[in-house]
Amino acid sequence: MLYSNSISSHVLNTMIQDTLYSNKWNLVKPLSHNVHQFHGTSATCHFTGKDISRSKSKKLCSQQGSAATATMAVHGKDTNERYAVVTGANKGIGLETVRQLAIAGVTVILTARNDKRGTDAVASLALPNVIFHQLDVLDDKSVQSLVDFISKKFGRLDILVNNAGASGVAVDEDSLRAMKIDPTSWLSGQAMNAVQGVIKTSYHTAKECLDTNYYGVKRVTEGLLPLLELSTNGGRIVNVSSLRSELRRIPSEQIREELGDIESLTEQRIDKIVDSFFHDLKHDMLEANGWSMMLPAYSISKATLNAYTRVLAKKYPNMCINCVHPGYVDTDINWHTGTMTVEEGAKGSVLLALLPDGGPTGCYFDRTEVAEF
Numbered sequence: 001m002l003y004s005n006s007i008s009s010h011v012l013n014t015m016i017q018d019t020l021y022s023n024k025w026n027l028v029k030p031l032s033h034n035v036h037q038f039h040g041t042s043a044t045c046h047f048t049g050k051d052i053s054r055s056k057s058k059k060l061c062s063q064q065g066s067a068a069t070a071t072m073a074v075h076g077k078d079t080n081e082r083y084a085v086v087t088g089a090n091k092g093i094g095l096e097t098v099r100q101l102a103i104a105g106v107t108v109i110l111t112a113r114n115d116k117r118g119t120d121a122v123a124s125l126a127l128p129n130v131i132f133h134q135l136d137v138l139d140d141k142s143v144q145s146l147v148d149f150i151s152k153k154f155g156r157l158d159i160l161v162n163n164a165g166a167s168g169v170a171v172d173e174d175s176l177r178a179m180k181i182d183p184t185s186w187l188s189g190q191a192m193n194a195v196q197g198v199i200k201t202s203y204h205t206a207k208e209c210l211d212t213n214y215y216g217v218k219r220v221t222e223g224l225l226p227l228l229e230l231s232t233n234g235g236r237i238v239n240v241s242s243l244r245s246e247l248r249r250i251p252s253e254q255i256r257e258e259l260g261d262i263e264s265l266t267e268q269r270i271d272k273i274v275d276s277f278f279h280d281l282k283h284d285m286l287e288a289n290g291w292s293m294m295l296p297a298y299s300i301s302k303a304t305l306n307a308y309t310r311v312l313a314k315k316y317p318n319m320c321i322n323c324v325h326p327g328y329v330d331t332d333i334n335w336h337t338g339t340m341t342v343e344e345g346a347k348g349s350v351l352l353a354l355l356p357d358g359g360p361t362g363c364y365f366d367r368t369e370v371a372e373f
């Protein structure tokens, strides 16, 4: 049965590599030939709309391929083109994602909330198949304007990369830098106590974070879904998440179970979890009630984003809808504490944006490999 399949991540990663090799567009090369083995972990995840067995996933690729070819004459203005939107793309991982997608031949709409920052970013790329449109993920009118623009100009959308993000904290950057926290203790969360004095969460910063990383993604996705449904290959949605989202990092068993229970998860239930986070934040009960204390708003914003990704994947079985941790990347959002380049950081988003027909959906990836929620 779909969504209840629990298979080892090793098997799943092998299947994903196989599926990528059978990519009919031949645009995606496997980014890693080394299939990583996850000892003792499992991932609930499946291939688009079908059984997860190896031979079937290959067969499915060719079946869906011919169906897609048959509908190519129907939707969209140019049937051979693919059209992508990347949010928050004026800098960082988003800008690099645009660049890599454009080089792969996709027509990319680079979006940014600020016109100047967006047009400067497009100019910096100097690629003919990248165009700018303003998008503030917090603003309904801005989303509608983007939807109208794509609808008139292209008639459909093939790829949506929900990349825009906010950290959910106010930071004393100089003091943070002076602490010289090593990446290992930052990533593991061991630095949590050390950074409490320089990284502060307020109701205001938390609200902006959840509004951007969770409700913002929902707003943009809901607006663009009708255009994604017209995609000739079923549509791809990539939600840029974070390892802070991983359920094992949440101390409360109840919250972990609620967010991990794909059978009963609904958007309403996820929204309720967000409400209870804000209740506890207001009453200074985050720690007592078992929320993650390392970047609490950011962590829950990405955990709820992952849960939303799974709900959406279930609702739209013909699309590939996945979320991805890009790695620990040197960008503004982490005050340049990250160790990886944006080129490396964009690989996961690009891989998932260019998944072939019959590719995985409802999965969480740690960069280019499937991992446990």
Ligand SMILES: NC(=O)c1ccc[n+]([C@@H]2O[C@H](COP(=O)([O-])OP(=O)(O)OC[C@H]3O[C@@H](n4cnc5c(N)ncnc54)[C@H](OP(=O)(O)O)[C@@H]3O)[C@@H](O)[C@H]2O)c1
Residues within 6 Å of the ligand: 087, 088, 089, 090, 091, 092, 093, 094, 112, 113, 114, 117, 135, 136, 137, 138, 162, 163, 164, 165, 166, 212, 216, 240, 241, 242, 243, 325, 326, 327, 328, 329, 330, 331, 332, 333, 334, 338
């Ligand atoms: N860097 C990492 O190590 C890391 C790790 C895990 C996950 N991520 C995720 O990766 C994604 C990209 O982040 P990044 O590292 O590239 O950071 P970044 O360079 O700070 O980029 C964040 C982008 O989001 C945009 N943004 C924020 N609020 C927005 C809004 N309301 N509407 C539209 N755009 C908005 C920013 O625009 P402005 O320039 O206008 O502020 C900026 O373009 C985020 O979702 C982040 O959570 C990053």
